[in-house]
Amino acid sequence: MSIFDQESVLSVHHWTDNLFSFTATRNPSFCFRSGEFTRIGFKIDENPLLRARSLASAHYEDRLEFFSIKVPDAPLTSRLQHLKEGDEIIVSREATGTLVxxxxxxxxxxxxxxxxxxxxxxxxxxxxxxxxxxxxxxxxxxxxxxxxxxxxxxxxxxxxxxxxxxxxxxxxxxxxxxxxxxxxxxxxxxxxxxxxxxxxxxxxxxxxxxxxxxxxxxxxxxxxxxxxxxxxxxxxxxxxxxxxxxxxxxxxxxxxxxxxxxxxxxxxxxx
Structure with missing residues (x-):
């Protein structure tokens, strides 16, 4: 069984030249507590490229939301900042963190x-x-x-x-x-x-x-x-x-x- 879910991007919002947020579909089996983070990213040549991101959505919402900075030469963010509706990302099935x-x-x-x-x-x-x-x-x-x-x-x-x-x-x-x-x-x-x-x-x-x-x-x-x-x-x-x-x-x-x-x-x- 895969430790990741594949999700589809639902919306993207660019707040400034350096800040953006996006929402994605949520597997109904994915659970988290308010304040936790998970790992998100892409498969690059079948290898996962992942980074930790806090979940900005509520634990009861049917979508996932993330808030991020843009770093042009960072491995993940350089790709994330170009997301558009319909793109696919992978999301770890595990959430954790101390901010609960x-x-x-x-x-x-x-x-x-x-x-x-x-x-x-x-x-x-x-x-x-x-x-x-x-x-x-x-x-x-x-x-x-x-x-x-x-x-x-x-x-x-x-x-x-x-x-x-x-x-x-x-x-x-x-x-x-x-x-x-x-x-x-x-x-x-x-x-x-x-x-x-x-x-x-x-x-x-x-x-x-x-x-x-x-x-x-x-x-x-x-x-x-x-x-x-x-x-x-x-x-x-x-x-x-x-x-x-x-x-x-x-x-x-x-x-x-x-x-x-x-x-x-x-x-x-x-x-």
């Missing part, structure tokens, strides 16, 4: 800290009713350099509150806070700086982070992961993992690969 709420202890507020395409797993998390049953407030932070890079902003702020399944949860419990560093925008600054200065909490009207009540997930650039982990550790937060729930988690698979990639090419990475 089961890896966190119970708490009051859940902070989802992301930069760039690190938003992807949290798109799945915020569409899951279980997230809102576990936490009173869900704070989604998305940091980018440019306003144009704040992908999915309209979906999160305008469409998701009307969703038949999670709309009520979203309207009353989700706080969406996008921020940029290089353009004029209502929110400006690096996420960790906004946390350390206290500006974030003044604006979202919540108390500053503390390990007794708050839980955190992190996914994004190596700099974000490093700085956020240091910030949380200094505040007394304990890192969790599969089978050992605690107060914060980050996706180790991407963090390790992104660190290696950043050393080769500043500012771009292909998990």
């Amino acid at each position: 709420i089961d890896n966190l202890e119970d708490g009051r507020n859940l902070y989802l800290i992301s930069t760039g395409t690190g938003l992807a797993p949290f798109l799945s998390v915020i569409k899951d009713p279980e997230t809102y049953l576990r936490f009173e407030n869900v704070v989604l932070l998305h940091g980018c350099r440019r306003v144009a890079e704040l992908a999915y902003g309209e979906m999160i702020a305008e469409k998701l509150p009307s969703d038949e399944l999670v709309g009520d949860f979203v309207r009353y419990q989700l706080i969406y806070y996008p921020t940029v560093t290089r353009d004029s925008f209502c929110n400006r600054g690096r996420i960790t700086d906004l946390i350390e200065s206290g500006k974030l909490f003044t604006e979202i009207e919540l108390p500053e982070l503390e390990p007794q009540h708050d839980r955190v997930m992190i996914c994004g650039s190596p700099a974000l992961v490093r700085d956020a982990r240091e910030l949380l550790a200094a505040k007394g937060f304990v890192e969790g993992d599969r089978g050992a729930p605690a107060q914060f988690v980050f996706e180790k698979e991407f963090a390790e690969r992104n660190t290696l990639s950043s050393s080769r090419k500043r500012g771009l990475h292909e998990p």
Whole structure:
């Protein structure tokens, strides 16, 4: 039996010259938890070319969605960015990852800290009713350099509150806070700086982070992961993992690969 499913591309959306997303069919037998990733790619001369990608779709949706950067000379992304409707991809039948709420202890507020395409797993998390049953407030932070890079902003702020399944949860419990560093925008600054200065909490009207009540997930650039982990550790937060729930988690698979990639090419990475 093959360990991959062959799926067909349903749609492709290019957000910027460097960012795109696409949806594909989903084998009904493929199961995953919100926040997990799988491996996707192509068969090249009958050999699989695969890379890890977070699932941006909800675990109950009948399609798969992925959010990616474009890297012209990367083995997989150089091909993925040219996808069009009807093209075929292969998807691993296994999903895994640390960015699932089961890896966190119970708490009051859940902070989802992301930069760039690190938003992807949290798109799945915020569409899951279980997230809102576990936490009173869900704070989604998305940091980018440019306003144009704040992908999915309209979906999160305008469409998701009307969703038949999670709309009520979203309207009353989700706080969406996008921020940029290089353009004029209502929110400006690096996420960790906004946390350390206290500006974030003044604006979202919540108390500053503390390990007794708050839980955190992190996914994004190596700099974000490093700085956020240091910030949380200094505040007394304990890192969790599969089978050992605690107060914060980050996706180790991407963090390790992104660190290696950043050393080769500043500012771009292909998990």
